[in-house]
Amino acid sequence: MVNNQVSEGYERPIQKLKVRRNALAPIAKLPPELLHRIFAIIKEESERLLQPKQSLTHPPTHDTQAALHALRAWNVVTHVCNRWRQIALDASTLWTNPPIRSRLWTMEMLKRSKTAGLALDLASDTSSSNRTVISHIKHIKTLKFQYDSAEALNFLFMGLSDEAPHLENLSIIVNVCHGSAFLLRGREVVRFLLQPLTFRGTKALRRLTLSGVDVRWDSALFHGLSHLSLRNLSAECKPTWRQLMDMLELMPELQALVLDSAFPLETPSSSFPLHLPNLKELAVYSVDAEVQSFFSRISFPPLERLYVGCRSAGPSLVDYASVITAVSRSCPFVDTFGVADIRKLKIHQRMASKYGFCIEVFRDLSRPNTFESNLEFLFGSHIDDPAIHPGNKIVRDVFGRLGFVNLTDLTIIAGTMLHARVLANTFGRLPRLNTVCISALISRKMINVLAMDTDDPTKKGLDDILFPTLHTIVFESVAFKPSALYDARVEDVQDLLIQRCEYGAPIQHLRFNCCPFLKRTDIARFSEIVPDVQWDEQEIYSFKLGDRGHGLGLGPFLIPCFGF
Incomplete structure (x- = not known):
């Protein structure tokens, strides 16, 4: 009893001294605005380190656990002192990326974010929170879906009719490669169709990623984009060449374009090529005839990154040299591929891929080996004789067209x-x-x-x-x-x-x-x-x-x- 009284008698003065010391510390004199900015930098860096790295060459991967891990990493600032905690709680922009896997944290962060722009990453296994957070569509800036079921995604979008005036980045991925996105009921194929009125008033939308998604080609979502990725379209949904060109014409500021299994099945008619003046990154994957047809219908300035995946549609070999020639004609400049600047080249096989043979080239040797290449050719072809390796023809065709003299x-x-x-x-x-x-x-x-x-x-x-x-x-x-x-x-x-x-x-x-x-x-x-x-x-x-x-x-x- 006496010891407890003595301890309590010392604890209060010690606590007062600590408070006074903290108040006199130089960091305590920082204005709230500066502390807010410091907290924001810590949050951004935590999210950057823990989010999966994105690549133009691969479909985006969503990690719904990353937001929770990032929150735990930077949220320590709210436990330093009362002043820091109050500043952090009052800063609505710090609470815009709720970890959907934690319903309690999600509900709390939706309150703290107030009307600040939200970044949401939703998946099939977070359905308990998905309908709640998507109702905040008016305040969402980044919205990503990754679902294994077309039916579940259709159900989620039922009744979603509010406008999305602040939506800048929309990504919808239905995992068709897992075989569960297209559900067979007798002879009927159930696909996910993005209805025209699902997202309305998206005047701020600049980035759109659709994979395994059917969409109408006159959709307002395609207006004014800077980044567009279309993958794994169903045969019924693929556009005509005229629809594809008309859609791209609505994007004069387009900087990055990915088209994977998204080309028309028809033979294109001859027309004047569409010029994409601001294009910096382009990735195209399809059979050789469709790749050549696409590049015959567009033109672009020298690119920072160009990825071409080409495969044979039948038993014949691909004329890889013709593909390279078709691509080079799309650029009105002399060095389409930036060959003079290429310093490093990597040749390898991609296992279990329809584009098995890969040639990657890099301009900057100071970058780590995992950094994205500047130019990449992915080739796959049907070979009847397993003793004949297609890589030999690929290398001869590609390097016969591109010398890489400064390699x-x-x-x-x-x-x-x-x-x-x-x-x-x-x-x-x-x-x-x-x-x-x-x-x-x-x-x-x-x-x-x-x-x-x-x-x-x-x-x-x-x-x-x-x-x-x-x-x-x-x-x-x-x-x-x-x-x-x-x-x-x-x-x-x-x-x-x-x-x-x-x-x-x-x-x-x-x-x-x-x-x-x-x-x-x-x-x-x-x-x-x-x-x-x-x-x-x-x-x-x-x-x-x-x-x-x-x-x-x-x-x-x-x-x-x-x-x-």
Whole structure:
């Protein structure tokens, strides 16, 4: 009892001293407006770090948990002191992104946001809150839906007739790839149809994403957009070429356009191309005839990013060179693709994709490898003979049209089975290529391409060798297992290094990343030839895995995964 009284006697003076100290601290003198701005920056940064990264090349992914995680990250400012808490609670713009998965937080934040513009991310599994928050349509700025059921989305939109004057960004994704968006009832196909009056008065709308959604092509939603993405349209909903061009003509400020399986089935009539003067990013995916038809009907200025996905509609091979030519004619400028500025190129396979063969090019080497490419070609074709790899024709056609003479970095990812002659003829004479990154199934073949022909004594000059400016080789996920069928062997790499020294084109830098069968003695041998050798020291023993891979030397840990 006495101890409690003593403690209480000290606690009050101590609390008063803490309050006085806080009041005298320099940060306490910051005006509310500045603190509000600081809180807003913390909130924006938390949301940026926790939201899934968006890409022009892939459909947007919605993470309804991200808003809750971001809220927990920045909401700590309300627990620092009473003054900070009151400033945060009075700032309605801090509470505009309610975490839909938490109904209690959502209801509270709807109150705190007052009339500030809301950002809502709704999904099938948050239905308990969806109808409540969508009733605030008059105050919504960003509205995103990701549903697995067309019926559930139709039910959600019943009775939604209020205008949306502040809506700037609308995204509706019905997951047709999961097979549940189109529900069969006997012979009737139930699709989600966006009714013309569902969103009215959307004068502020600038970004529109529709995937697996049927829509009327005279909809007011298409007026004045700066960003448009249309994917996975049903055959019944696809526009005519005239409807598609008329729709695009309503968007003179259009900056980014994605069309994936959204082209007319009819043969286009000849007409004067529509010019998109402000276009900066364009992504087009379809069969070769539709891709060529589209690019014959539009023109645009030089783009920051251009992605073209092209596949064959039947058993015949795609004429990839004609596709490249059709694309280049859409730009009235000399260098449509910005070839002169291209510095890095990556060739790889996209598994389980209808566009399996991918060529990506980058202009800025200072960006991390995960940064979006500036130019991307995705190709897929029907091949009757599995021994014929379509990548060889693709590489010949693309590089026959685009030289990439200023290329300095080349990356060839596992699974790309290109012929040695194609590799040599395409890349062997590039005048500025100094770095080659190779991995897995292409490594042994690439070593053979880089090797010199020492049996010909007359060819000893720098002009007689392939890759004359090469000074760096990077091995990524190459096991170096002796019994592997496609892996490079240590002895072959050593011979290559010695041969290039003899020809006056020595390798200066070697990099080994995730090469588990390499040994320290191997690295020591390389270091006697190359002045700079770097190894991540990941040996097979550190993985504690058995001898697996069915002759390829590749366990599951060796296969890398690569992915508005």
